[in-house]
Structures are given as C-alpha cells and as structure tokens.
Amino acid sequence: MNDLTIELRQDDEKHLYEQIYEHIKQEIRKGKLLTGEKLPSTRSLAEFLAVSRNTVEMAYGQLLSEGYIESRPYKGYFVCEIDDIFALEGERGKNAKVAPWNVRVKKEAEEPGFLLDFSPHAIDMTAFPFSTWKKITKNILVDANSEMFASGSPKGDRKLREIISLYLYSSRGVNCMPEQIIVGAGNDYLLMLLEKILGRHVKIAMENPTYKRAYRIFDSFAYQISPVELDVSGMSVEALKKSGADVAYVMPSHQYPTGIIMPIGRRMELLKWAEEKEERYLIEDDDDSEFRFKGKPVPSLQASDWAGKVIYIGTFSKAIAPAIRISYMVLPIPLLETYEKKCSFYSTTVSRIDQRILGEFIEKGHFERHLNKMRKIYREKHDLLLNELKDMEEIFQVSGEGAGLHILLDDKKGRKEKELLEVAAAAGVKAYGLSEAYIGEAVPGRKENMVILGYAALSKEQIYEGAQMLKKVWK
Amino acid sequence: MNDLTIELRQDDEKHLYEQIYEHIKQEIRKGKLLTGEKLPSTRSLAEFLAVSRNTVEMAYGQLLSEGYIESRPYKGYFVCEIDDIFALEGERGKNAKVAPWNVRVKKEAEEPGFLLDFSPHAIDMTAFPFSTWKKITKNILVDANSEMFASGSPKGDRKLREIISLYLYSSRGVNCMPEQIIVGAGNDYLLMLLEKILGRHVKIAMENPTYKRAYRIFDSFAYQISPVELDVSGMSVEALKKSGADVAYVMPSHQYPTGIIMPIGRRMELLKWAEEKEERYLIEDDDDSEFRFKGKPVPSLQASDWAGKVIYIGTFSKAIAPAIRISYMVLPIPLLETYEKKCSFYSTTVSRIDQRILGEFIEKGHFERHLNKMRKIYREKHDLLLNELKDMEEIFQVSGEGAGLHILLDDKKGRKEKELLEVAAAAGVKAYGLSEAYIGEAVPGRKENMVILGYAALSKEQIYEGAQMLKKVWK
Numbered sequence: 015m016n017d018l019t020i021e022l023r024q025d026d027e028k029h030l031y032e033q034i035y036e037h038i039k040q041e042i043r044k045g046k047l048l049t050g051e052k053l054p055s056t057r058s059l060a061e062f063l064a065v066s067r068n069t070v071e072m073a074y075g076q077l078l079s080e081g082y083i084e085s086r087p088y089k090g091y092f093v094c095e096i097d098d099i100f101a102l103e104g105e106r107g108k109n110a111k112v113a114p115w116n117v118r119v120k121k122e123a124e125e126p127g128f129l130l131d132f133s134p135h136a137i138d139m140t141a142f143p144f145s146t147w148k149k150i151t152k153n154i155l156v157d158a159n160s161e162m163f164a165s166g167s168p169k170g171d172r173k174l175r176e177i178i179s180l181y182l183y184s185s186r187g188v189n190c191m192p193e194q195i196i197v198g199a200g201n202d203y204l205l206m207l208l209e210k211i212l213g214r215h216v217k218i219a220m221e222n223p224t225y226k227r228a229y230r231i232f233d234s235f236a237y238q239i240s241p242v243e244l245d246v247s248g249m250s251v252e253a254l255k256k257s258g259a260d261v262a263y264v265m266p267s268h269q270y271p272t273g274i275i276m277p278i279g280r281r282m283e284l285l286k287w288a289e290e291k292e293e294r295y296l297i298e299d300d301d302d303s304e305f306r307f308k309g310k311p312v313p314s315l316q317a318s319d320w321a322g323k324v325i326y327i328g329t330f331s332k333a334i335a336p337a338i339r340i341s342y343m344v345l346p347i348p349l350l351e352t353y354e355k356k357c358s359f360y361s362t363t364v365s366r367i368d369q370r371i372l373g374e375f376i377e378k379g380h381f382e383r384h385l386n387k388m389r390k391i392y393r394e395k396h397d398l399l400l401n402e403l404k405d406m407e408e409i410f411q412v413s414g415e416g417a418g419l420h421i422l423l424d425d426k427k428g429r430k431e432k433e434l435l436e437v438a439a440a441a442g443v444k445a446y447g448l449s450e451a452y453i454g455e456a457v458p459g460r461k462e463n464m465v466i467l468g469y470a471a472l473s474k475e476q477i478y479e480g481a482q483m484l485k486k487v488w489k
Numbered sequence: 490m491n492d493l494t495i496e497l498r499q500d501d502e503k504h505l506y507e508q509i510y511e512h513i514k515q516e517i518r519k520g521k522l523l524t525g526e527k528l529p530s531t532r533s534l535a536e537f538l539a540v541s542r543n544t545v546e547m548a549y550g551q552l553l554s555e556g557y558i559e560s561r562p563y564k565g566y567f568v569c570e571i572d573d574i575f576a577l578e579g580e581r582g583k584n585a586k587v588a589p590w591n592v593r594v595k596k597e598a599e600e601p602g603f604l605l606d607f608s609p610h611a612i613d614m615t616a617f618p619f620s621t622w623k624k625i626t627k628n629i630l631v632d633a634n635s636e637m638f639a640s641g642s643p644k645g646d647r648k649l650r651e652i653i654s655l656y657l658y659s660s661r662g663v664n665c666m667p668e669q670i671i672v673g674a675g676n677d678y679l680l681m682l683l684e685k686i687l688g689r690h691v692k693i694a695m696e697n698p699t700y701k702r703a704y705r706i707f708d709s710f711a712y713q714i715s716p717v718e719l720d721v722s723g724m725s726v727e728a729l730k731k732s733g734a735d736v737a738y739v740m741p742s743h744q745y746p747t748g749i750i751m752p753i754g755r756r757m758e759l760l761k762w763a764e765e766k767e768e769r770y771l772i773e774d775d776d777d778s779e780f781r782f783k784g785k786p787v788p789s790l791q792a793s794d795w796a797g798k799v800i801y802i803g804t805f806s807k808a809i810a811p812a813i814r815i816s817y818m819v820l821p822i823p824l825l826e827t828y829e830k831k832c833s834f835y836s837t838t839v840s841r842i843d844q845r846i847l848g849e850f851i852e853k854g855h856f857e858r859h860l861n862k863m864r865k866i867y868r869e870k871h872d873l874l875l876n877e878l879k880d881m882e883e884i885f886q887v888s889g890e891g892a893g894l895h896i897l898l899d900d901k902k903g904r905k906e907k908e909l910l911e912v913a914a915a916a917g918v919k920a921y922g923l924s925e926a927y928i929g930e931a932v933p934g935r936k937e938n939m940v941i942l943g944y945a946a947l948s949k950e951q952i953y954e955g956a957q958m959l960k961k962v963w964k
Contacts, residue, residue, distance in 0.1 A: 031784075032785060035784075035785070072783070072784055075783060075784050076784040076785055079750045079752075079784065079787060080750070080752060080753055080787055080788070081722070081750075081751070081752015081753040081754050081755065081756070082752075082753055094752065094753075094754055095754065096753055096754040096757060139638055139639060142638055144630075144633060144638075147630075148630040148631075148633070151626065151630055152627060152630070155622075155623040155626060155627070156623075158619060158623070162812060163614055163617055163619075163810035163811065163812040163813070164614060164810070164811055164812060165806070165811030165812060166812065198838075199674045199678070199814070199838035199839065200836045200837075200838055201836075202834075202835045202836050202838075203674070203678065203835075203838050206678075206681050206835075210709055214689070214711070227834065230834045231834070231835070234685055234831055234832070234834075236689070247556070275554045275555070275556075276556070277554075277555060277556015277557075277569065278555055278556040278557055278569075278571055279556050279569055279570060279571040280556065281556075282571060308547065308550060309506075309510075309547055309550050309551040309554065310507060310510070310551055312554060312555055313555075331640070335638035335639070336638065336639055336640030337637060337638040337639060337640060337641065337840045337841040337842060338638070338840060339674070339836075339837070339838055339839060339840045356709055357709070359702065359705050359706070359709075360677045360678075360681075360706070361675045361676075361677050361814075362675075362814070363673075363674035363675055363677075363678050363814055363838050364674070364814060365812045365813060365814045365843060366812040367812060368840060368843070
C-alpha cells in the first residue's frame with residue numbers, strides 16, 4: 015500500500031482522479047509496480063486517500079482502458095504484463111518539443127530573392143474582385159444552414175456542376191451534362207482520380223515541350239511517358255502513332271509553353287486516332303484558354319468530340335485565384351461507368367460553402383466581368399512587353415504572343431538559354447528557359463536558345479523596368 | 490467571290506468580324522469552299538462588303554488560328570486540307586443540349602426514405618457554432634489581401650500546421666513538428682497521397698471488422714489486403730505476423746466498429762513488430778477519438794512511437810462539420826524525405842482562406858469549446874439510448890459503449906442480423922449490421938447477429954421514439 019501514497023493536490027489543475035491515474039501509471043512504467051502485482055481495492059484506496067470511491071474508480075477505469083491494469087473477477091485489480099514497457103521510458107516529457115533523433119528535418123524552401131520575376135505561372139491578383147467575393151461569402155453565410163455544412167456529392171454539388179456545364183458550353187463549346195462533371199480541389203487531385211479511372215498501366219504521350227507539372231504527376235503514377243515532338247500544328251499524329259501510347263495529354267487551344275493553337279485539321283486527325291481503339295483517350299488541358307487577345311476564343315477539342323474520347327480538364331485557380339482550389343474534369347460518357355465503379359466512394363475535396371460561393375460568382379456574371387477585365391489588363395501588359403522588346407527584334411524572334419500569359423524569345427545569335435538566364439539573374443531579373451519544359455532525352459533540333467517571359471504578375475512599371483534591364487544585359 | 494456574299498447585320502449582337510468568320514467557316518464545313526481554294530484578299534473583301542479592312546483581317550486571323558485557312562506568303566489565303574471535315578457536320582447546334590448517343594447516364598442516387606436512421610457515420614450538426622464560424626470568416630475576409638488568395642504551401646500553411654501540431658500534442662499526445670504535418674482535403678485524399686509515398690506494391694493488414702471506407706480506398710489502390718481478426722485487445726500481432734503484411738491500418742483509440750481500445754501492451758507489441766523491418770509502418774486512423782464519455786481520452790499510438798513507424802491520420806470533418814474538407818496526416822520523419830521527393834509537387838487541396846478560418850477557430854479556443862459541448866450532447870444521447878434499450882438486456886448484449894458515436898447489440902437469442910435489420914426497416918427504422926464492416930472471406934466465429942446503432946445525428950426525441958419502435962419489433 016505504501017507504493018500508492020499519492021500526494022493529492024486539491025488546487026492542482028488536474029482532477030483528483032487524473033492525479034491518481036497518473037501516479038499509478040508512472041509507478042508501472044518505472045517498474046515500481048510489477049507485472050501481476052495486486053492493486054488495492056477501490057474502496058480501500060479511497061479510504062486511504064480520503065477521496066470518494068468514484069474518484070478511484072475513474073482512475074482505475076482509465077488505467078483499465080489503456081491496458082495498464084486488468085480486473086480479475088472476484089479477485090481485484092492487477093498490473094498487466096506489458097511487453098517492452100521500458101521502451102516507454104523514453105516517452106517525451108511535457109516540455110520536450112523536439113524529436114530525439116538527430117535527423118535534420120528539411121526546412122521549407124525559401125525562394126532566393128529576385129528584383130523582378132517573369133514567371134510564366136504567376137497571375138495578377140491585384141484586380142481580383144475581393145469585395146464582390148467577400149460580399150457573396152457573407153450573403154451565403156447568412157443563409158447557411160446545417161445542410162451547407164453537411165457533406166456533399168462526391169462529384170461536387172449538382173447546382174455548381176450545372177453552372178459549370180453552361181459556362182463551358184458558352185465559353186469553350188464544351189458539350190456535357192452535369193453528370194459528366196467532377197469538381198475537385200485542383201487539377202493535380204483530378205489527375206489522381208483519373209489515374210484510378212484509366213488504371214495504372216497507361217502509356218501516355220505528351221507534347222514536348224510540355225507543362226512540366228503534369229509530367230511530374232504522370233511520372234509519379236509510374237505511367238510510361240512518351241514525349242512527342244511538335245510541328246507547327248502541335249503534336250504530330252504520325253509520331254503519336256509510333257509512340258504506341260494509348261492516351262495523349264494535349265493543350266490544343268494554347269499549348270504550353272509554345273503557344274501553338276492546334277488547327278482544326280490536326281484536331282480531327284487526333285480524334286480519329288483516338289477512335290481507332292477503345293482504350294484510347296485524349297486528355298485536354300484547357301488551362302489558360304480564357305486569355306486570348308485577338309479574336310474569339312478558340313473552341314475546345316472536346317467541342318469536336320463525338321465519340322466520347324476527350325477528357326476535358328480546367329481550373330478556376332488561374333482565372334480567379336490560385337487559393338480557390340476548384341477545378342473540374344469532364345468525363346466522356348464511356349468513362350462514367352468506370353468512375354462510378356472505381357471512384358465514386360472518394361469524398362469530395364471541395365467544401366460546399368466554397369462551391370456555393372463560386373457558383374454564385376459565375377451565375378451572377380461576376381466571373382465573366384472579371385475575365386473581361388483581366389483580358390484587358392493582360393493585353394495591356396502583353397502589348398507593353400512586346401513594345402519594349404522591339405529594340406531587340408534583330409536579336410530575338412518573338413513567338414507565343416497573342417494569347418496566354420507569357421511570350422517566347424528565340425535568340426538569333428545562337429546564344430544559349432543558360433547564358434541568357436544567368437546574365438539576367440545577375441541583374442536581378444528571373445527569366446525562364448524553354449529547356450525546363452522539355453521532357454525525355456534530348457533530340458536533334460531541340461531549341462536551346464529560347465527564353466520564356468511571363469508578364470501576368472508584374473505591374474506595368476515592373477514590366478517596363480524589367481524590359482530595360484534585360485535589354486541592357488542581352489543586347 | 491459570289492460565295493462570300495455575306496449578309497452582314499449591323500444590329501446583330503455579333504461583331505461584324507465574327508459574322509464574316511462564321512460565314513466562311515460554315516462555307517468550308519459545308520464543302521462549298523473547297524480545299525486549296527483561294528480566298529479574296531482582305532482588301533478586296535473589305536471593299537466588297539463595305540467594312541474596314543481591319544474587320545476582315547480579324548476574321549481571317551481567327552480562321553487562321555483555328556486552322557481553317559492558311560496564308561501563303563505573297564500568294565494570299567487558301568482553304569486548308571482538313572481530314573474528315575464531314576465528321577464535323579454533327580457538331581451540336583446551339584439549341585441541342587443532349588448528347589446524341591443513346592447511353593443513359595446514371596442519375597445520382599437518392600437514398601430510400603426511412604423515418605429514423607441510426608447511421609453510425611452521421612454527426613449532429615445542430616450544435617455547430619455557425620455564428621462563430623461566420624464571424625471568423627467575416628473578419629478574415631475583411632483583412633484578406635491578395636496574399637490570402639495566392640497559392641499556399643503544398644503541405645498546407647505553416648501557421649495552421651503549427652496550430653494542429655500543438656492541438657494534437659495536448660489532446661492526443663501526438664509528438665510532431667509542423668514539418669511532419671500535411672494538410673489535405675479529406676482523409677481519402679491523404680490516403681491517395683500516402684499511396685504515392687508507400688508505393689503501390691504494399692501488402693496491408695486491416696482489422697476485421699474495419700472501417701469499410703478505408704478498405705474500399707486501399708482496394709482501389711490494388712493493395713493486397715490481409716484481414717486480421719481481432720481479439721479482445723484488437724489486432725492480434727500473431728495473426729499480423731502470419732499475414733506477411735508490411736503495413737497495418739489500425740484504430741487503436743477506438744476501433745470501428747467494435748469500440749475496442751487497444752491496451753498499452755498490445756500497442757508496444759505492434760510498435761515492436763513495425764520496428765523489426767525498415768519497410769513496416771502503422772497507419773493510425775484516429776477518427777472519433779475526441780468522443781469518449783468517461784475518463785481522459787486514451788493517448789494516440791503515435792505518442793508511444795519512438796522509431797518513426799506511425800503514420801497518424803485525423804480529420805476535422807467529424808468534429809466540426811463534414812463540409813469542412815480539412816484532414817491532416819502526420820508523417821514519421823523517416824518518410825518525410827520520400828514525401829519531398831514523390832509528392833511535394835502536388836498542390837495543396839485546401840484554400841488558404843479555409844485554412845485561416847480553421848486555424849483561428851482552434852487557436853481562439855472555439856474548437857475546444859465546441860468539442861466539450863458536443864461531448865456533453867453525445868453523452869446524453871448515448872445514455873438515453875442505453876437507458877431505453879435496458880428493457881431488452883435479456884435479449885441483447887451491449888458493447889462498444891462509452892466512446893464514439895454508436896453502440897453494438899449482440900442478439901443473445903441468435904437471431905441473424907439480416908432478420909433484425911429487415912423488421913426494423915419494415916417499421917421505418919434504419920439500423921446497420923456488423924457484417925457491413927467485415928472484409929475478406931467469412932471465417933468461423935464471425936459474429937452474425939450484431940446490430941450497429943449510431944445515435945449522433947438523431948435528436949433525443951428521435952432516439953427515444955426509435956428505441957420504442959425497435960423494442961416493439963425486436964422484443
């Protein structure tokens with residue numbers, strides 16, 4: 015009994031039962047109470063400690079449920095046999111905050127500083143209609159009931175899918191019913207779902223150069239990736255056929271990074287290729303198709319697909335804000351059944367509240383107004399950059415202009431990309447190289463002297479300044 | 490030239506250039522303008538139609554970029570050769586809204602109606618602090634700047650991970666640095682990420698019965714799943730060893746559906762098993778550990794893990810609201826490097842705004858208050874249900890009580906689960922069977938007469954009423 019002399023503190027922030035529990039637990043862990051040893055009955059310990067029997071019962075109950083002691087009918091409470099109890103000795107005290115091993119955890123990377131960053135992936139957030147977004151959020155929350163906080167359909171709420179279906183039809187010519195749309199938290203997640211639908215033994219053809227992010231994701235699926243070189247119309251269907259791939263990932267409306275718009279003839283050839291075999295599909299990434307600065311938007315490839323061969327993927331992260339984690343995937347009808355079977359039990363990754371906010375943002379016309387505004391802003395930046403770079407037209411051939419959020423410069427003097435980027439970096443300007451977008455082994459004829467300049471996130475003053483700095487070091 | 494007699498309507502809502510573009514495109518598609526045919530020059534067409542040359546140039550530009558026509562230097566514009574142009578004929582008119590194929594798209598399923606549903610997975614949303622949540626949202630939006638709408642760290646924002654790390658330490662004894670935490674949109678998504686980390690040739694042991702949702706997800710990964718039968722302490726380590734599995738998925742604090750709390754001895758055995766081989770890991774799903782109605786919460790298995798063997802997964806969907814798509818995974822340090830290599834390029838699936846709202850909800854103490862309130866509400870429902878079922882104690886053995894959000898009833902008369910559920914359903918009451926939670930082939934000794942009753946989402950009145958109805962049909 016002496017072992018259980020417990021100093022109970024009434025003023026302790028811990029309940030009395032917790033203090034008793036903690037004491038006995040420590041005695042067992044330290045080996046002072048040995049396996050098989052009998053504990054006092056709840057009644058006698060209560061008397062001894064001058065606490066209520068209920069308090070002791072609660073302490074014993076906790077020890078029982080954590081497996082430190084066991085109750086033997088008509089006999090009482092006994093210390094359990096615990097394998098490797100002394101391994102517990104190392105258990106961290108309340109104050110220790112760092113793991114004991116000497117492994118250094120990689121700190122999250124910080125970007126090195128540049129004065130100006132011509133990133134082709136950043137976007138302009140300054141014109142985002144914060145107040146509209148806030149107002150919609152506020153109004154939705156006022157009406158929000160528990161229904162809104164309940165879990166929604168795995169595909170996304172039907173109302174939002176209806177809105178997206180109409181938007182895609184009118185803006186991109188995409189033909190689909192809301193049943194074909196799956197809303198998810200970002201393109202990466204939707205590609206992960208698609209992996210479940212298409213299976214894991216997929217040989218996928220990708221345009222080369224391509225969107226490296228998608229490449230990394232397919233690579234993480236252990237997909238066999240066939241890089242397919244581009245001609246002036248985009249992915250060569252001849253080369254695609256030779257690759258033996260079943261699935262092709264393409265950006266027909268505005269290829270990243272080349273800016274190639276796939277002409278209708280090539281689109282028909284691609285669709286014909288897909289129709290030849292049941293297992294063939296085309297993944298259409300329609301990322302920045304909203305931003306075209308002359309003429310009408312080019313229709314999507316999906317718009318010409320009558321055989322159910324195009325998987326269409328798009329996002330609101332680029333046109334609205336990166337933090338809005340809402341993308342959509344339009345499955346062709348032949349794949350819907352596979353989705354139902356293999357994926358429909360995955361819970362949705364987007365909160366219903368966010369779905370409602372976005373739905374209203376589109377439905378009330380704010381999205382279209384925002385797009386129009388952004389198109390104007392981006393066009394002005396695009397024109398300014400091209401105009402400022404005119405002095406260098408003897409040195410650089412410009413391409414990829416007229417749409418998207420970046421341009422390409424091809425050094426006519428044959429200077430290598432690496433050299434161009436290095437002198438820019440030395441002046442504090444981050445430019446990007448085409449080589450970053452190449453996948454697979456180098457083939458003859460690959461461009462080695464092309465630089466990418468994205469202008470979306472820079473202000474006009476910064477674009478002007480950046481252009482002057484680049485002219486100084488590149489000319 | 491006659492072919493290009495275009496009736497231009499100034500009052501049309503379409504721009505003039507669009508009307509010209511549309512007309513020529515249709516002529517090409519209908520085969521009235523043939524491959525190789527020369528178009529009039531922009532100047533002559535402009536004169537002919539009495540529009541500005543710029544208008545015609547825009548129309549030609551659009552046709553060029555979509556690949557209907559091509560420009561030959563010094564020669565002019567010519568209609569392109571388009572493979573399979575007539576396939577386009579089917580292209581949907583503006584009014585057609587339904588796909589032409591006769592495939593019927595499966596309509597989203599609706600649940601059949603029950604008067605009362607004792608679902609073990611539903612939760613009580615009526616006590617959700619909507620107004621607090623709304624207020625936090627409002628305040629955050631007031632301060633929200635473009636930073637908040639930018640894309641965040643793939644692991645989730647550091648601030649939220651710090652808050653989660655502290656919360657897990659104080660409430661569940663989980664030892665981790667914010668670097669080890671990955672925030673994601675739901676457990677399902679985090680398991681998808683984990684698949685990328687652990688690889689695809691994993692043999693995984695699962696408690697049997699288990700949480701069927703996790704089973705379905707592992708099954709969709711094509712993992713080899715070994716069901717391991719339970720004894721009174723949970724997963725048998727002997728059986729686990731025999732299974733040959735590398736990874737075990739366990740719910741040590743409150744096993745679903747049995748409610749077994751794994752005692753410390755078994756936990757040490759499990760950890761020892763994992764330590765024996767480098768590739769062995771334990772996935773700890775700590776789903777409803779917050780709801781324990783007597784004593785202190787049982788610490789997590791991760792709290793006793795010193796070898797870096799436990800992958801800890803939890804969610805806020807259950808304790809806050811299902812629509813809050815925020816879960817977290819704590820990776821042991823040995824797996825962090827693999828995460829960095831294989832997964833760190835996946836964008837986060839949770840918006841920064843939602844991360845901020847949740848962070849503040851926890852940090853300001855609202856989460857703890859909410860949990861305390863819910864614990865009280867659930868305890869009352871739990872007690873009420875047990876009390877109402879007392880009349881049947883000769884018929885049913887109750888288990889799994891005292892924690893979680895459901896109880897188990899074991900029919901002493903040996904009536905089968907199916908019969909019990911059917912008579913309940915006939916009375917309008919949905920009860921659940923233990924068999925739903927079993928995986929793999931039936932083994933001797935499997936319980937066939939157990940019913941699961943979840944009480945979280947029902948009001949007290951409904952629980953009372955439901956209990957009376959069940960007594961009537963089961964007694």
